[in-house]
Amino acid sequence: MAQQGRSYGGLTREERDAQRRQRLLETAKEIIGTQGYAATTIPGVCAASKVSTRHFYEIYPGKEDLFVDLYDRITADSYARVAASLTATAGEPISERVPAAVLAYLDPMLKDPRVARIAFVEIMGASPRIEKLRLDYRETLVEIVGTECTASVARGEIRDRDWRFAALALVGAVTAIVYDWALHQPRSSRQALETQLADLALVLLTADPPT
């Protein structure tokens, strides 16, 4: 057995493990976000991370767990941004709050196409467990939208409607658009895209069907 816990290379066990985990996550982002989850192998990730497979299994129970950890972090990051955005725009009308929150969520994906691919494509149907994770996280998003919009209705800003439907539409639309933008070269400026996305969010949550 390993794991007695003394320092090595000037680092404690926790620090060494944390650094290995960090390298694994960075490499996983690169490989999964570039080659896809199906094409990702443990030996491949380990080699690129300079982490032996033995150490890998000291940190993660298996391959799927690395992906789950990566996705959890990506999602937690975006959720924290959303929370911060909503706090920052407290008191403002929905037409400010929602677009800002959507762009806050998307910032990591707009910055890094690998993140966009992981969060919007590779995560889908990868395995039963991961698919459930995706749907659970999305449900949280749906609830946030519902809460915000219902509050806005109460303020008399917008008309009430099926918020679950609207939220799913928003998430689906944004997903497709951002992934497309992340892939295409050349592409429009991030600024231009953000304007379009903000308009889209607003339209989906507030527009009335014509005639």
Added chain:
Amino acid sequence: MAQQGRSYGGLTREERDAQRRQRLLETAKEIIGTQGYAATTIPGVCAASKVSTRHFYEIYPGKEDLFVDLYDRITADSYARVAASLTATAGEPISERVPAAVLAYLDPMLKDPRVARIAFVEIMGASPRIEKLRLDYRETLVEIVGTECTASVARGEIRDRDWRFAALALVGAVTAIVYDWALHQPRSSRQALETQLADLALVLLTADPPT
């Protein structure tokens, strides 16, 4: 070598092959649409199809090709419906044509949740080849939307805009919503969903961003 081509069991070689292919496709729809592509194995599909693996490889070069064939057929079916719908509504305003075409496209997915799962989830990131297939097919859809909408603009019905953006939003939104609807039990009536989808399509293609 097999393949000399005489009749057997009262059927020609073509008929026998066609029946096997039919059974394989039906089983593939069931397994992929229920367990997912990653969990689908050739021996599994063959056993459920009553087709020997030897015969499988007489029909398809490999596993991926079966999936491609299945997806091709699903897509071709939907595209044919769209074409028929557009023909049927020729001369009518965009507010009739687009919602009708969207619902025509979605009919197979609304009828069979397995088809929805295959077309909207399992197809994503399954392999480089399949991902490319998906994006190519989607591009066709984007072009159709662009063509229809540009024509509508020329008729003075709607304002011009970034049709690629709008089309991607429409496809993404509809995908998320229909898959969600197909999964959830209990769920709203198909009629109700179709009304919502039609409204959504219209809003995405014609609504102006508020303020």
Added chain:
DNA sequence: TCCATCTGAAAATGAGCATTGTCAAATTCT
């Protein structure tokens, strides 16, 4: 210094398929 830990590299193991080959029985054609 001496011993217990820790480390990276690499080999070993084992499962799960995809794919190919074998063969006896069934069917068809002449």
Added chain:
DNA sequence: AGAATTTGACAATGCTCATTTTCAGATGGA
């Protein structure tokens, strides 16, 4: 009937990993 095909079942092969184990050397602590 008799030769040639076709069939389905199943064994055989081979490959790609995931996961485990080995091991010689590096490091830390007493």
